[in-house]
Amino acid sequence: MHYRFALLGCGHIGKKHAALAARYGSLVAVGDLLPEKARVLADSWNVPAYTNLTDMLLETNPDIVLICSPNGLHARHAIEALQAGCHVLCEKPMALRVQDAEAMIQTAKSFNKRLFIVKQNRFNPPVEWVKQQLEAKRFGKLLGFQLNAFWNRTTAYFTESAWKGSLELDGGPLFTQFSHFVDLLYWYLGELKTVHFAQSENLLHENSIEFEDQGIAILEFMSGIRGSIHYSINAFDHNMEGSLSLFGEKGTVKIGGTYLNKLEYLALPGAERPDLPESPVNEYQGYTGSSSHHHLVYEAMLRSLSDPAYPFIKPEEARHSVQIIEAIYAQMGNRNRYYE
The missing domain is CATH 3.30.360.10 (Dihydrodipicolinate Reductase; domain 2)
Structure with missing residues (x-):
C-alpha cells in the first residue's frame, strides 16, 4: 500500500522525517506552530504548509501523521490525529506523563488505529x-x-x-x-x-x-x-x-x-x-x-501495518x-x- 504522510513539527528531526516520508510513501503536507518554519520545509517538498493540525488533517486526509512537535504536545497532537482516523508515528518521548501515554494508547484502541513510537536505538x-x-x-x-x-x-x-x-x-x-x-x-x-x-x-x-x-x-x-x-x-x-x-x-x-x-x-x-x-x-x-536508524523504524512500521503479526x-x-x-x-x- 502507498501511504500518504503528513508531518507536524518542522525542526531538525522533522526534516529527517519529511525525507523518509517521501522515500517510503508520499509527503502530502507539513505543519508547524511557526509559519516560517512550516513554509520553508513545505517549499522544499512542494507541499502545503499549515500552522494548525486540525486544518491539515481535514484538508489533506493523510494515512499516517508524523508527530515531531515539542515533547509536551506529543500526546495532544497524537490523540487528535488518531481521532481523525489516522495512524500515528510519534517521535520520542512518547509523552511527558504516564497518564498522557495511557490516553494515547486508549485512543488508538478506541479508533482502531495504530500508534507507533520511534525507538531507533x-x-x-x-x-x-x-x-x-x-x-x-x-x-x-x-x-x-x-x-x-x-x-x-x-x-x-x-x-x-x-x-x-x-x-x-x-x-x-x-x-x-x-x-x-x-x-x-x-x-x-x-x-x-x-x-x-x-x-x-x-x-x-x-x-x-x-x-x-x-x-x-x-x-x-x-x-x-x-x-x-x-x-x-x-x-x-x-x-x-x-x-x-x-x-x-x-x-x-x-x-x-x-x-x-x-x-x-x-x-x-x-x-x-x-x-x-x-x-x-x-x-x-x-x-x-x-x-540514525529512522529508516529501519519506517520499514518496520510499514511491514507491521501490512502484517499485524510482525513484531514492532x-x-x-x-x-x-x-x-x-x-x-x-x-x-x-x-x-x-x-x-x-
Whole structure:
C-alpha cells in the first residue's frame, strides 16, 4: 500500500522525517506552530504548509501523521490525529506523563488505529546482538547494570527554540536527550519496581533551562536487578559517552561509544566477539544525537501495518520508558527550583 504522510513539527528531526516520508510513501503536507518554519520545509517538498493540525488533517486526509512537535504536545497532537482516523508515528518521548501515554494508547484502541513510537536505538547492531544473548540467557542471572549518558548541550542549543529548556514542553534531559537509553533498560530488564535514590543539579545552565543539567539515580526492577544511571549534558565541547553495562553470573558486556553504537567490552565464555558495524548518528546544526536508524523504524512500521503479526515496538512498551523517567523525576522533587 502507498501511504500518504503528513508531518507536524518542522525542526531538525522533522526534516529527517519529511525525507523518509517521501522515500517510503508520499509527503502530502507539513505543519508547524511557526509559519516560517512550516513554509520553508513545505517549499522544499512542494507541499502545503499549515500552522494548525486540525486544518491539515481535514484538508489533506493523510494515512499516517508524523508527530515531531515539542515533547509536551506529543500526546495532544497524537490523540487528535488518531481521532481523525489516522495512524500515528510519534517521535520520542512518547509523552511527558504516564497518564498522557495511557490516553494515547486508549485512543488508538478506541479508533482502531495504530500508534507507533520511534525507538531507533533498538536497531543498533550491538543493542540487537545483546538482546539476542539475553533472550538465550547467555549471561545467566543478571546481577546489576550501569547506564552512563554524558553529552554536551550548550546554552545556545536551548535558546535556539522557545520550547527547549521548558519544563512543560521539553521535560528535561531524560526525556529529550536520553529517553532512548532508558528505553533499553525496560527492553533488557523488564518493568521498574522502584527508584531507591535520585538527585539532580543545574550547574551550567541556570539561566537557560527550567530543570537539571545532570543527575544520578539508583533503580530496582521487578526482576530484582539493581543498578544506577548517571547522566549529564555538561560534557565539555562535544558528546562524550552513551553506554550500558550489564553484569551477569556468566558474563559481562558493555555497549558503549557515544550513542550505544559500539560493543566496547565482552566477557562471555563460548561466545565469539561479533564483527558489528558502527551505527551512523544524527547530525544536526551544531550538535549530534542518537543513532540514525529512522529508516529501519519506517520499514518496520510499514511491514507491521501490512502484517499485524510482525513484531514492532508496541506503545505499551514505550509507555514504560515514560514511567521510569517520571518515577526518577518524582524522586528528585522540584527540579524547577534552579530557575526560580
